Amino acid sequence: MAPKITVIGTGYLGATHAAAMAELGFDVLGLDIVPEKIEMLAQGRVPLYEPGLEELLRRHVAGFEGASGRLRFTTSWEEAGEFGDIHFVCVNTPQKHGEYACDMSYVDSAFESLAPHLHRPALVVGKSTVPVGSAERLAARLAELAPAGAEAELAWNPEFLREGFAVQDTLHPDRIVVGVASDSAERRLREVYAQPIAEGSPFVVTDFPTAELVKTAANSFLATKISFINAMAEVCEAADGDVAKLAEAIGHDERIGRKFLRAGIGFGGGCLPKDIRAFMARAGELGADQALTFLREVDSINMRRRGHMVEFAREAVGGSFLGKRIAVLGATFKPDSDDVRDSPALNVAGQIHLQGGQVTVYDPKGMDNARALFPTLGYAPTAVDAAQGAHAVLHLTEWREFRELDPAELGKAVSEPFILDGRNALDPELWRAAGWTYRALGRPRA
Numbered sequence: 082m083a084p085k086i087t088v089i090g091t092g093y094l095g096a097t098h099a100a101a102m103a104e105l106g107f108d109v110l111g112l113d114i115v116p117e118k119i120e121m122l123a124q125g126r127v128p129l130y131e132p133g134l135e136e137l138l139r140r141h142v143a144g145f146e147g148a149s150g151r152l153r154f155t156t157s158w159e160e161a162g163e164f165g166d167i168h169f170v171c172v173n174t175p176q177k178h179g180e181y182a183c184d185m186s187y188v189d190s191a192f193e194s195l196a197p198h199l200h201r202p203a204l205v206v207g208k209s210t211v212p213v214g215s216a217e218r219l220a221a222r223l224a225e226l227a228p229a230g231a232e233a234e235l236a237w238n239p240e241f242l243r244e245g246f247a248v249q250d251t252l253h254p255d256r257i258v259v260g261v262a263s264d265s266a267e268r269r270l271r272e273v274y275a276q277p278i279a280e281g282s283p284f285v286v287t288d289f290p291t292a293e294l295v296k297t298a299a300n301s302f303l304a305t306k307i308s309f310i311n312a313m314a315e316v317c318e319a320a321d322g323d324v325a326k327l328a329e330a331i332g333h334d335e336r337i338g339r340k341f342l343r344a345g346i347g348f349g350g351g352c353l354p355k356d357i358r359a360f361m362a363r364a365g366e367l368g369a370d371q372a373l374t375f376l377r378e379v380d381s382i383n384m385r386r387r388g389h390m391v392e393f394a395r396e397a398v399g400g401s402f403l404g405k406r407i408a409v410l411g412a413t414f415k416p417d418s419d420d421v422r423d424s425p426a427l428n429v430a431g432q433i434h435l436q437g438g439q440v441t442v443y444d445p446k447g448m449d450n451a452r453a454l455f456p457t458l459g460y461a462p463t464a465v466d467a468a469q470g471a472h473a474v475l476h477l478t479e480w481r482e483f484r485e486l487d488p489a490e491l492g493k494a495v496s497e498p499f500i501l502d503g504r505n506a507l508d509p510e511l512w513r514a515a516g517w518t519y520r521a522l523g524r525p526r527a
């Protein structure tokens with residue numbers, strides 16, 4: 082019989098995983114400790130913006146017209162323990178307040194709450210990003226707390242989905258990595274992922290520490306790639322080179338590749354920044370801190386970009402923000418998401434505001450989250466409204482909507498036609514042809 086699946090934690094990872102498991106044909110019970118989240122999901126509504134997720138949810142949520150009914154939600158640990166043969170733990174692991182290390186309290190409390198309800202053989206599968214060594218500790222804790230004892234087994238199955246592509250990445254992953262301690266755990270996970278495996282997704286079987294490390298290594302590599310190209314942008318600025326051309330040219334080398342070489346105001350979000358810091362902290366605990374000192378540099382190159390963008394803007398408006406209007410296009414940390422966690426765009430907007438600029442922000446999906454985080458900034462309902470009377474327009478998140486803006490129309494709204502492209506994503510020719518001064522990080526003035 083097909084295993085019944087629970088998904089613990091229905092944030093952006095868990096909600097997507099739960100809906101995807103139902104899509105793959107399993108009966109799924111999603112659990113969260115926040116009743117409001119569960120109520121929304123049970124009504125087929127997603128508490129965040131992720132393209133395609135709400136549609137997927139509505140195809141399966143019980144009680145929704147035409148839905149398969151394979152997906153239900155609860156706040157009861159007892160119900161989850163009784164229901165599931167396989168339990169996926171998808172809670173978040175933020176950065177600890179005032180420290181680099183990862184806050185494991187949500188993961189720990191999920192295990193503490195679930196384990197006492199495991200009365201029969203069960204596989205608990207960790208998906209959260211955790212410091213290496215956590216799985217071994219949690220496996221022991223599970224065997225200790227679960228009435229099923231050693232028959233409550235642990236596996237680690239890191240998640241590589243990207244915000245904005247979460248549904249696609251979950252249903253068609255480019256690899257599946259499982260850290261297991263037994264053949265039966267591997268067999269069960271092959272059953273869960275039979276469909277993507279049949280489609281050709283590589284299935285990599287490892288021990289616990291390797292599975293945990295794969296995730297942090299992957300995010301560290303991506304962060305390093307972005308900071309590398311941003312370091313090249315700094316050199317290009319000093320030498321009057323063009324980082325966009327440079328990225329294009331080195332990217333043709335297949336060993337380097339073109340992806341993740343877009344220079345700009347750098348990486349943000351709920352994953353890359355905190356993951357590299359937690360990785361450094363954990364390596365320090367293990368006595369391997371020297372191996373990761375380069376990540377300090379990756380982090381500081383990245384954070385420097387934000388300050389650099391502010392200086393770039395200050396220079397554009399004549400050396401001081403006092404009495405100047407600045408339009409900011411984009412608030413989310415990347416397009417196709419409403420996530421503003423550690424968003425470089427909002428960070429830049431906030432700094433300019435603190436230096437006396439009158440900042441007006443527009444973002445296609447992130448307005449509510451941005452307003453909640455930075456209530457003192459100005460907000461406008463459209464890009465053109467944000468640009469009214471602006472002395473400079475800053476393009477800080479590369480939404481398609483901004484690439485499709487008509488420079489001539491925006492030009493009528495502003496006080497000075499000055500655009501600073503913090504994402505190297507607009508077409509300089511188009512903007513210059515419409516009478517704008519176009520400047521971008523790491524590119525010549527022209």
Ligand code: UGA
Pocket residue numbers: 210240241242243244245300303307340341342343344345346347348349350351352353356414415
């Ligand atoms: C990242 C990883 O890409 C996923 O594989 C991973 O599963 C996820 O973290 C996670 O750990 O959960 P995500 O945070 O959604 O995914 O964002 P990315 O697409 O990696 O972008 C991160 C940041 O880098 C964004 O702020 C983006 O604007 C920036 N970026 C990306 C650049 O500045 N330049 C680039 O060339 C690419």
